[in-house]
Amino acid sequence: MLQIKGLMAEIDGKTILNGIDLIVPKGEVHAIMGPNGSGKSTLSYVLSGREGYEVTGGTATFDGHDLLSIEPEERAARGLFLAFQYPVELPGVNNANFLRTALNAQRRARGEAELDAVQFLKLARAQAKLLSMPDDMLKRNVNVGFSGGEKKRNEVLQMAVLRPKLAILDETDSGLDIDALKIVADGVNALRGPDFSAVVITHYQRLLDHIVPDRVHVLSQGRIIKSGGPELAHALEAGGYASVILEAA
Amino acid sequence: MSGIAPSGPVAALNAAAAAFVARYQATKTTLPGDSHVRAEAAIMLASNGLPGPREEAWRYTSLRPFAETAFISAARIDAPAALLARIPAIAGPRLVFVDGHFHSELSGVPKGIHVTTGKPALGRITRPADEKLVALNTMLSEDGAAIHVPAGLDAGTLVLVSIGTGHSVGFHPRHAIILESGAKLTLLDIAIGDGEYLHNPVLTAEIASGATLTHLRIQDEGAGAFHLSTTYSEIAEAATYDSFALTLGARLARMEVHAHLAGEKAAAHLNAAQLLGGSQHADFTTVVRHNAPNTASRQTVKNVLTGKSRGVFQGKIDVARIAQKTDGYQMNQALLLSRDAEMDSKPQLQIYADDVKCSHGATVGALDANQLFYLRSRGVPEAEARAMLVRAFLSEALDPITHDEARAAMEAAISAWWEHSA
Numbered sequence: 185m186l187q188i189k190g191l192m193a194e195i196d197g198k199t200i201l202n203g204i205d206l207i208v209p210k211g212e213v214h215a216i217m218g219p220n221g222s223g224k225s226t227l228s229y230v231l232s233g234r235e236g237y238e239v240t241g242g243t244a245t246f247d248g249h250d251l252l253s254i255e256p257e258e259r260a261a262r263g264l265f266l267a268f269q270y271p272v273e274l275p276g277v278n279n280a281n282f283l284r285t286a287l288n289a290q291r292r293a294r295g296e297a298e299l300d301a302v303q304f305l306k307l308a309r310a311q312a313k314l315l316s317m318p319d320d321m322l323k324r325n326v327n328v329g330f331s332g333g334e335k336k337r338n339e340v341l342q343m344a345v346l347r348p349k350l351a352i353l354d355e356t357d358s359g360l361d362i363d364a365l366k367i368v369a370d371g372v373n374a375l376r377g378p379d380f381s382a383v384v385i386t387h388y389q390r391l392l393d394h395i396v397p398d399r400v401h402v403l404s405q406g407r408i409i410k411s412g413g414p415e416l417a418h419a420l421e422a423g424g425y426a427s428v429i430l431e432a433a
Numbered sequence: 434m435s436g437i438a439p440s441g442p443v444a445a446l447n448a449a450a451a452a453f454v455a456r457y458q459a460t461k462t463t464l465p466g467d468s469h470v471r472a473e474a475a476i477m478l479a480s481n482g483l484p485g486p487r488e489e490a491w492r493y494t495s496l497r498p499f500a501e502t503a504f505i506s507a508a509r510i511d512a513p514a515a516l517l518a519r520i521p522a523i524a525g526p527r528l529v530f531v532d533g534h535f536h537s538e539l540s541g542v543p544k545g546i547h548v549t550t551g552k553p554a555l556g557r558i559t560r561p562a563d564e565k566l567v568a569l570n571t572m573l574s575e576d577g578a579a580i581h582v583p584a585g586l587d588a589g590t591l592v593l594v595s596i597g598t599g600h601s602v603g604f605h606p607r608h609a610i611i612l613e614s615g616a617k618l619t620l621l622d623i624a625i626g627d628g629e630y631l632h633n634p635v636l637t638a639e640i641a642s643g644a645t646l647t648h649l650r651i652q653d654e655g656a657g658a659f660h661l662s663t664t665y666s667e668i669a670e671a672a673t674y675d676s677f678a679l680t681l682g683a684r685l686a687r688m689e690v691h692a693h694l695a696g697e698k699a700a701a702h703l704n705a706a707q708l709l710g711g712s713q714h715a716d717f718t719t720v721v722r723h724n725a726p727n728t729a730s731r732q733t734v735k736n737v738l739t740g741k742s743r744g745v746f747q748g749k750i751d752v753a754r755i756a757q758k759t760d761g762y763q764m765n766q767a768l769l770l771s772r773d774a775e776m777d778s779k780p781q782l783q784i785y786a787d788d789v790k791c792s793h794g795a796t797v798g799a800l801d802a803n804q805l806f807y808l809r810s811r812g813v814p815e816a817e818a819r820a821m822l823v824r825a826f827l828s829e830a831l832d833p834i835t836h837d838e839a840r841a842a843m844e845a846a847i848s849a850w851w852e853h854s855a
Contacts, residue, residue, distance in 0.1 A: 232810050235802065260812035272807035276825030285821065286811035293812065342811065 185210045185350055185381045186231075190242035192406075193230045200226040202406030203242065208350070211378040215392055215417060216385045218403035219425045224385045225269060227403070228354040232266040233259050246350065260286075261293035263349030267339040267356050274326035279338070282326045283308060283345055290346065311344040315371050333364035340371035351375070351382045357391035369394030389421040404429050442497045443485050449500035450482040450569075457572050460506065464575060466552035474571035484565050493745040493777040494687055494716040499659045504603030504631045507532035507575075512539070512596045519625050521651070521842035525590035528578050532597060532630070533604025535576050546588045546618070547581040554579035556609030556637030558667040560691075567663050570605040570635040577607035580620075584613035584641075590836070592621045597658055599628025608636040612644035612672075619647040621839055625682070629657030638666040638674065642696060645673040649839045651846055654682035656711075663689045670696030670725070677834055679843050680707040680715045681850050687716040687745075694721070694728035694756070702731045704830045708847065709742035709774075710854040716745035723756035723786075730760075735830045736767040737823055738774035739854050749781040752789050759784075761791035768826050769799055820851055 186208040193201040200223045208214045218224050230237050231244060233256035244251045246264060254262075274282065288298040299307070308322055315337050327335050336356055343351055353372065357365055372382065372395050384395055392400070392414065400416040401408045404425070409432035410416065420428060457464075457475050464471060483500065484491040512531040517539070520527075528548065529539035535550040542548060553574035560567065582588045595606065612618055624632060632654060640646050646666070654660045660683040666674040678688055692701035707715045721730045736744040746765040767776035778795040800822050808818035827847065834840045 234806050234810075255815070256806065256809040257812050257814045257818075260810060266810050268807070268810075272803050274804055274807070274822075274825060276828035277821060282808075282811075282821075285817070286808070286813050289814060289817065290812035346811065 186244070186246055186383070188242070188244045191230070191239070191244055192241035193226060193237050193239050195226065195237050199240070200406055201230065204406070204408055206401065206408060208381050208383060210381055212398040213376065213382045213384060213395060214399045214401060215397040216383060216401050216403050217387065217389075217417065217420060220387070222403045223406040224403055225354055228266055228352045228383075228385060231352060232256055232264060257289065258293065260346075261290045265343050265346055265348035265351045267343060267351060267353040269355040269358060271327050271335040271339050273328045275328050277326045279324055279326050280305065280308060280322040283342060286342070287345060308341070308345055311341055314344070314374065315341055316367055317341060332359035333361065336360055336364065336368055337371070340368050344371060344375065347375075349379060349381065351380070353382060353384045355385055355387065357386055357388065365391065366394060389417045392417045402428050404432070442495060442500070443487075445497055445500040446483045446485050450478055452503065453569055453573065454479050456506065464573075466574070467555065470555060471572055474568040477568045478565065478572055481563075481565055481568070483569070490718065490747065493747070493779070494685075494714065496685075498685055499631070499661070502601065502629065502631075502659070504601055507534065507602035507604045509534045510598060512536070512598060513627075516596050516598070516625060516627060519653075520594055520623065521838075521845070523590065523592055523621055523838045523842060525592055525621075527592040527594060529594045530576065530596065530606055532602050533576055533595075533606045535578070543588065543591050545583070545586050546591070549579040550576060553577045553607035554609035555607060556611075556639065558637050558639050558665060560637075560665055564663070566633060566661050567635050570607055570633050570663070573603070574605040574607040574635075577609070580608070580610045580618075582610075582612045582616040582618050585615040587617040590619045590621060592623065595624040595626075595632060595634065597624070597626025597628075597630040597632050597655055599626065599630055599655060599657070601629050603631035603633070606634045608634065610636070610638040610646065612638070612640045612646055614641040615643045616641070617645045619649065619836055619839070622648060622650040624650075624652050624654050624660060626655040626658055628655045630655065631659045631661070633661045635662070636664045638664070640666060640668045640672040640674055642670040642672055644669070645675065647836065648674065648676040649834065649836060650676070650678040651843065652678065652680045652682055652686060652688070653846060654686070656682070656684060658683045660686040660688075662687070663691070665691045665693070666701065667693045667695055668699040668701055671698045672696065673700045673702075675702045675833075676704065677702075677830065678705040678717065679846065680705065680709070680717065681846060683713070683715070685714050687718065689718045689720075691720045692722070692730065694723050694730065695725060697725045698727045699725060700729045702833065704731070704733045704833060706735045706737070706827050706830050707744050708737045708850050708854075709744055710739040711742060712740065713742045714745070715742075716747070718745070718747040720749045721751065721761070723750070723752040723759040723761065725756055727758045728756060728760070730762070732763040733830045734765045735827050736765070736776055737770065737826065738767060738776060739770045741771075741773040743775045743777070745777045746795075747779045747781070748793070750783070750791060750793075752784040752786050752791065754785040757786050757788045759786060759789040759791065761789070763793040765795045766826070767797045768823065769797060823851065
C-alpha cells in the first residue's frame with residue numbers, strides 16, 4: 185500500500201527526514217513513535233503534500249503510484265487521509281457542507297456519482313452517532329469553538345465518511361482524556377479491515393493499547409532506527425527513547 | 434494672458450465643478466422641482482468646488498479621474514434589452530430608472546404605499562452644510578422617487594433599479610423615503626450599467642419610531658462608470674435602519690452612508706462587502722451619529738481585492754454626551770488576493786458620553802495557508818478551496834440578510850464576480 189524508500193526532506197534548508205525506509209502493507213496498522221523533533225509530523229506533511237517541505241531524495245509510492253509528484257487533493261482522492269495533530273478552524277464554513285464538498289470532490293475525481301444532500305446527511309449522521317457526536321456538530325462551523333476532544337472526533341468523523349485506503353494519524357491522542365481517547369480509537373478500529381491501512385504517529389504508548397498496531401517503528405533524527413512488533417511500544421514505555429537510541433547508535 | 438495653464442488635481446476639480454455649474458446655468462429653466470433649492474446648491478458648488486485631496490474625508494479617494502471626464506446630460510432613452518435582463522428576478526414591485534429618468538412602462542406601482550416620481554425627491558431631513566457631491570446632485574437632479582409608507586404598514590419588498598447606458602452621460606437621481614411609525618419596507622437598491630457614465634444618487638430615509646427600513650444594495654455598475662452615492666438616514670426611537678451594500682462594479686466608486694440615531698433604542702446596521710479587481714477603486718465611508726441613549730450601531734465591512742484594485746473603508750462613530758449606553762461595533766476586514774492590491778482603513782471614534790461600549794477592529798491579510806491545505810488534504814481542489822474560503826470570509830457580512838431572494842441575488846452576483854476574477 186505505502187512504500188517509502190530513502191526519503192529525505194528539508195524545510196528552510198534544514199534536513200528533517202534523513203533517509204526513511206518504510207513499507208506498510210495493505211490491511212496493516214503501523215505505529216511510528218519517536219521523541220519530539222524526530223521528524224514524525226514532517227513525515228505526515230510530506231506524505232500529504234503540504235507546501236514548504238522540499239523532498240531532496242528518495243521515493244514514496246501509494247498503491248504503486250508515485251505519491252510525491254501529485255497535488256494534495258489528488259492524494260486525497262486516491263485514498264490518503266491525514267488526521268491533523270492540530271485540526272484547522274474554518275470560520276464561515278459549515279461542517280456538513282465542508283465534508284460533503286470534500287466527499288463529492290473525491291468522488292468526482294474518481295469518476296463516481298456525487299451524493300445529494302439527503303444521502304450525504306444520512307451517512308454523516310450515522311457516522312457521527314457512532315462517534316458519540318451530537319448532530320449539531322455537523323451544523324457548526326468547522327472546528328470553530330470545538331474542544332480539543334471534539335476536534336479530534338471531527339477528524340475521525342471525516343475519516344469515517346471519506347473512507348480512505350490509508351490514514352495517517354498525527355498525534356491524534358494529544359490533548360485527549362481517556363474517554364475521548366477510547367472513542368477516537370474505537371472510531372479507527374471500526375475502519376480496520378483488509379482494505380484499510382494506517383500509520384499511527386504518537387509520542388506515547390497509551391494510544392497503542394487501544395489501537396493495537398501490527399508493527400512499531402522508532403523514528404530518531406529523521407530515520408527509522410528500530411522496528412518490531414507491538415511489544416516494542418511497551419519496551420519504549422518502560423525504558424524511554426534514550427535506551428533504544430543508544431542501542432541503535 | 435499668462436501662458437501657464439493651471440494644472441494638478443485641484444485645478445482639474447475646479448474646472449469640473451465649473452463645467453457642472455455651466456451645465457446648470459444652460460439648462461436650469463427646464464429642470465423640474467424647486468428652483469430655489471437648486472440655485473442655492475449651484476452657489477455652494479461654485480464657491481466650494483468638488484471634494485479634493487486636501488480634505489481629510491477624501492484622503493484615500495481621488496476624484497481626479499472623474500474630473501477629467503466630461504459628462505453630458507442624459508436624454509430619455511430606452512434601456513437595452515441586455516441590461517434589462519441583468520435585473521435580478523425578485524418578486525415585488527419595481528421602480529426602474531434609466532440614465533436617471535423614471536420609466537413607468539418598466540415599473541410597477543406598489544400597493545398601499547405612495548410613490549411620486551418626475552422630479553427630485555428632496556426629503557426633509559437636515560444634513561451637514563459641507564456636502565459637495567450632494568450639492569452637485571441637488572443642482573442637476575432631474576428625477577427620483579418619493580416613497581411614503583403609512584404608519585403600521587408592512588409594505589414588503591420594493592425594488593429600485595438604476596440602469597446606466599454609458600455614452601458619458603451624468604445623472605443625479607434624488608430619492609426620499611419616509612416610513613411612518615411602525616412601518617416596514619425592504620428596499621432592494623440595484624445599480625447596473627455598461628460603459629462610462631456618472632451615477633451620483635442621493636437617498637434620504639426618514640424612519641419614524643418603531644419603523645424598520647431594510648436597505649439592500651447591489652452596486653454592479655459598468656466597468657467605466659463612476660458611482661458616487663450618498664445616503665442619509667434619520668432613525669427615530671426604537672426604529673431600525675438595516676443595510677447591506679455589495680460593491681462589485683464601477684471604475685471609481687464611493688458610497689457614503691450617514692446614519693443619525695436620533696431616538697432612544699434606535700439601531701443602524703451598515704454592513705458591506707466590496708469585491709474588486711483590475712484597477713478598480715471603491716470607497717465605503719460611514720458616519721454614524723449616536724444622539725440618544727441606548728442606541729446601537731453595527732458595521733461589518735469585508736473587502737476582497739484582486740489585481741491592482743484598491744479598497745477604502747472610513748468609519749466614523751460619533752457618540753454625543755446624551756447618548757449613554759451606546760453600543761457601537763465596527764469591524765473592517767480585507768482579503769488581499771494579489772500583491773498589488775491595497776486596502777486603506779480608517780476608523781474614527783469620537784466619544785463624548787462616559788458610559789458606552791464601542792469597539793472597532795481592522796485586519797488585512799491573504800488567504801490562510803493552513804486553511805487552504807486543510808481543505809486540499811480532504812480532496813477539495815485548490816480553486817474550489819480558495820472559493821470556499823472567500824465565501825466563508827464574506828459570510829459574516831452576508832449572513833444577517835434574511836431576505837432569501839435578495840441573498841440569492843447577492844450570492845449569484847458574487848459567484849459571477851469570482852468566475853470572472855479568480
